[in-house]
Amino acid sequence: xxTLDPEALRTARAQARRQRERRELRRALVKHxxxxxxxxxxxxxxxxxxxxxxxxxxxxxxxxxxxxHQVDLSNYGExxxxxxxxxxxxxxxxxxxxxxxxxxxxxxxxxTAYAFARLDFRFxxxxxxxxxxxxxxxxxxxxxPQYVLFLSIGWVDTILPLVVPKxxxxxxxxxxxxxxxxxxxxxxxxxxxxxDGCGPWRIYWRIILPLSTxxxxxxxxxxxxxxxxxxxxxxxxxxxITNYTVPLALRAFVDSTxxxxxxxxxxxxxxxxxxxxxxxxxxxxxxIRGVAMSAMKR
Amino acid sequence: xxxxxxxxxxxxxxxxxxxxxxxxxxRAWRRNGAGYLFLLPWLVGFFGLTLGPTLASLYLSFxxxxxxxxxxxxxxxxxxxxxxLDQRFWxxxxxxxxxxxxxxxxxxxxxLALAMLLDKGIRAVGVYRxxxxxxxxxxASVAIAVLWRQLFAREGVVNQLLAVVGYQGxxxxxxxxxxxxxxxILAVWQFGSPMVIFLAGLRQIxxxxxxxxxxxxxxxxxxxIRITLPLLAPVIFFNLVLQTIEAFKAFTQAFIVSGGTGGxxxxxxxxxxxxxxxxxxxxxxGYAATLAWVLLVIIGIFTAIAFLTSKYWVYYEDSRx
Numbered sequence: 001x002x003t004l005d006p007e008a009l010r011t012a013r014a015q016a017r018r019q020r021e022r023r024e025l026r027r028a029l030v031k032h033x034x035x036x037x038x039x040x041x042x043x044x045x046x047x048x049x050x051x052x053x054x055x056x057x058x059x060x061x062x063x064x065x066x067x068x069h070q071v072d073l074s075n076y077g078e079x080x081x082x083x084x085x086x087x088x089x090x091x092x093x094x095x096x097x098x099x100x101x102x103x104x105x106x107x108x109x110x111x112t113a114y115a116f117a118r119l120d121f122r123f124x125x126x127x128x129x130x131x132x133x134x135x136x137x138x139x140x141x142x143x144x145p146q147y148v149l150f151l152s153i154g155w156v157d158t159i160l161p162l163v164v165p166k167x168x169x170x171x172x173x174x175x176x177x178x179x180x181x182x183x184x185x186x187x188x189x190x191x192x193x194x195x196d197g198c199g200p201w202r203i204y205w206r207i208i209l210p211l212s213t214x215x216x217x218x219x220x221x222x223x224x225x226x227x228x229x230x231x232x233x234x235x236x237x238x239x240x241i242t243n244y245t246v247p248l249a250l251r252a253f254v255d256s257t258x259x260x261x262x263x264x265x266x267x268x269x270x271x272x273x274x275x276x277x278x279x280x281x282x283x284x285x286x287x288i289r290g291v292a293m294s295a296m297k298r
Numbered sequence: 299x300x301x302x303x304x305x306x307x308x309x310x311x312x313x314x315x316x317x318x319x320x321x322x323x324x325r326a327w328r329r330n331g332a333g334y335l336f337l338l339p340w341l342v343g344f345f346g347l348t349l350g351p352t353l354a355s356l357y358l359s360f361x362x363x364x365x366x367x368x369x370x371x372x373x374x375x376x377x378x379x380x381x382x383l384d385q386r387f388w389x390x391x392x393x394x395x396x397x398x399x400x401x402x403x404x405x406x407x408x409x410l411a412l413a414m415l416l417d418k419g420i421r422a423v424g425v426y427r428x429x430x431x432x433x434x435x436x437x438a439s440v441a442i443a444v445l446w447r448q449l450f451a452r453e454g455v456v457n458q459l460l461a462v463v464g465y466q467g468x469x470x471x472x473x474x475x476x477x478x479x480x481x482x483i484l485a486v487w488q489f490g491s492p493m494v495i496f497l498a499g500l501r502q503i504x505x506x507x508x509x510x511x512x513x514x515x516x517x518x519x520x521x522x523i524r525i526t527l528p529l530l531a532p533v534i535f536f537n538l539v540l541q542t543i544e545a546f547k548a549f550t551q552a553f554i555v556s557g558g559t560g561g562x563x564x565x566x567x568x569x570x571x572x573x574x575x576x577x578x579x580x581x582x583x584g585y586a587a588t589l590a591w592v593l594l595v596i597i598g599i600f601t602a603i604a605f606l607t608s609k610y611w612v613y614y615e616d617s618r619x
Contacts, residue, residue: 028421031415031420035415035420035426038430039426039430042429042430042433043429043433045455046433046445049441049445107339108339111336111337111339111340112337115337119336120333121329122329124333127337130344136598138543138546138547138593138597139547140573140589140590140594141351142348142351142352143573143590144587144590145358145587146347146351147578148365149346165343167339168342168343168347169339169343170344199332200332200336204336225435229438229440231549231550231553231554232549232550232574235574236578247439250440250441250444254444254447254557255557265444266444266445266448269440269441269442270441272439272440273436273439273441276435277436280428280435287435288494291431291494291495
């Protein structure tokens with residue numbers, strides 16, 4: 001019987017391992033290279049837009065590079081005042097509408113979700129099924145009658161049609177998200193609180209809500225972003241330029257300047273993306289988990 | 299309860315007794331009151347802003363209504379006109395279906411491919427995931443639509459890049475054959491959100507399945523077909539339904555890129571855009587309601603098909619036992 005020299009065996013093994021490691025390293029490097037190129041390609045349009053907002057008009061189309069020869073801030077200054085109203089007003093309007101929408105969604109949807117997740121009442125499952133049904137309903141179906149309704153009570157050209165519905169929990173997605181979360185909280189907490197004489201309101205306000213900051217934050221972020229980006233709602237309901245939101249203003253910008261002021265347009269576009277981008281920077285984890293959660297818990 | 303009431307007279311008596319009725323009301327209130335109080339905002343919204351308008355919309359679809367004069371009942375005229383005479387309706391359907399059939403599968407394939415690439419224990423997954431997700435977050439905005447208008451313009455970035463490799467590009471947005479596909483690209487560019495969902499789904503597949511399979515000598519392709527796809531089917535299904543519905547509802551991008559017209563020559567006349575034009579540019583509210591209800595039925599049919607066929611191809615792990 002031939003015996004292997006243990007020393008040789010060890011070196012052979014080490015060599016094989018080194019080889020495998022090197023192969024894996026090479027594969028990882030290739031993968032990373034592909035991913036970096038892919039993400040750069042994906043984000044190139046965004047980079048290019050931001051870069052162009054700092055370039056003088058003549059340079060935007062002659063140069064597809066990302067680095068302006070000289071950083072020129074005049075696009076921002078001129079773009080801000082390019083329309084009949086300044087962007088101060090548009091941003092204020094957008095922030096007011098988005099802020100109120102966040103408050104409305106959080107309040108109304110959490111109340112509803114608490115009722116569905118924790119309280120007992122007749123026909124609960126009937127209402128719950130209806131609520132889930134509205135998840136699938138395209139908004140177009142209610143568009144015309146809602147417009148007629150808001151027109152008849154004189155709300156057109158105010159922010160009310162854009163904000164008040166949020167206080168009536170029309171966005172079933174958030175209710176759904178919160179119901180899922182509330183159901184995961186331990187029931188024992190409610191029981192204990194009830195023993196101590198807490199009514200449903202106190203349980204909701206003192207126990208459920210404080211424990212639900214992750215889902216409330218997710219709902220707040222998404223309702224802010226969706227309202228901030230909303231175009232159709234403001235397009236239909238806001239007529240006067242003083243009431244315009246930022247997306248409407250950008251559209252007016254395109255219409256009024258045509259193709260002549262791309263630099264200013266890009267500067268204002270960049271600013272309009274900034275709040276969403278800031279949210280993304282700070283709450284990236286919450287946002288991504290929220291997206292994943294919406295699918296995983298069904 | 300101490301007494302069992304059987305006599306009609308007794309029932310009448312019970313109902314007549316205000317103290318009894320009051321007690322019952324109180325009991326009913328104690329059992330249900332809190333729930334309904336909490337539900338109140340939603341109930342008002344549901345009846346006032348969802349159910350009511352949905353039914354009103356159905357009614358309006360049988361009328362001629364221009365906001366100024368009261369709605370006038372015309373029976374099925376809107377529907378007949380839509381299906382037999384209205385060229386733009388068919389064009390809008392064609393555009394929307396083309397968009398859905400291109401953008402949804404492409405988006406899902408790219409999303410799944412990148413999710414698979416990111417899933418296999420690579421470093422800095424979080425960074426890549428965030429970078430790939432970013433366009434999904436920003437893509438719905440007017441700003442990005444404005445940017446797209448520039449990218450695909452005649453002197454736009456795309457053509458400048460093509461010029462580098464010696465290709466003379468078109469004015470993509472003004473060419474009826476290509477305009478829609480710039481929007482398809484915009485949709486695919488936002489593959490991040492289905493990708494995130496795929497990643498979460500892939501995480502839930504136990505790794506020992508793959509280990510066992512590779513022990514048995516199954517190739518990567520085979521592992522993908524035999525393990526990944528079946529176990530991921532519920533997530534694929536979810537993404538498919540979600541993205542299809544989203545694609546049917548697309549509006550902002552088409553509006554901005556075409557300047558609200560749906561041009562060139564209706565090549566980007568999305569269904570929602572046509573609906574908007576009919577309602578708020580031509581003030582044919584009744585006809586717009588008809589369009590809305592037909593869209594509801596179309597989305598309903600698609601969702602139903604997805605759900606009905608799902609039992610043949612969607613494998614839910616917990617339904618095995």
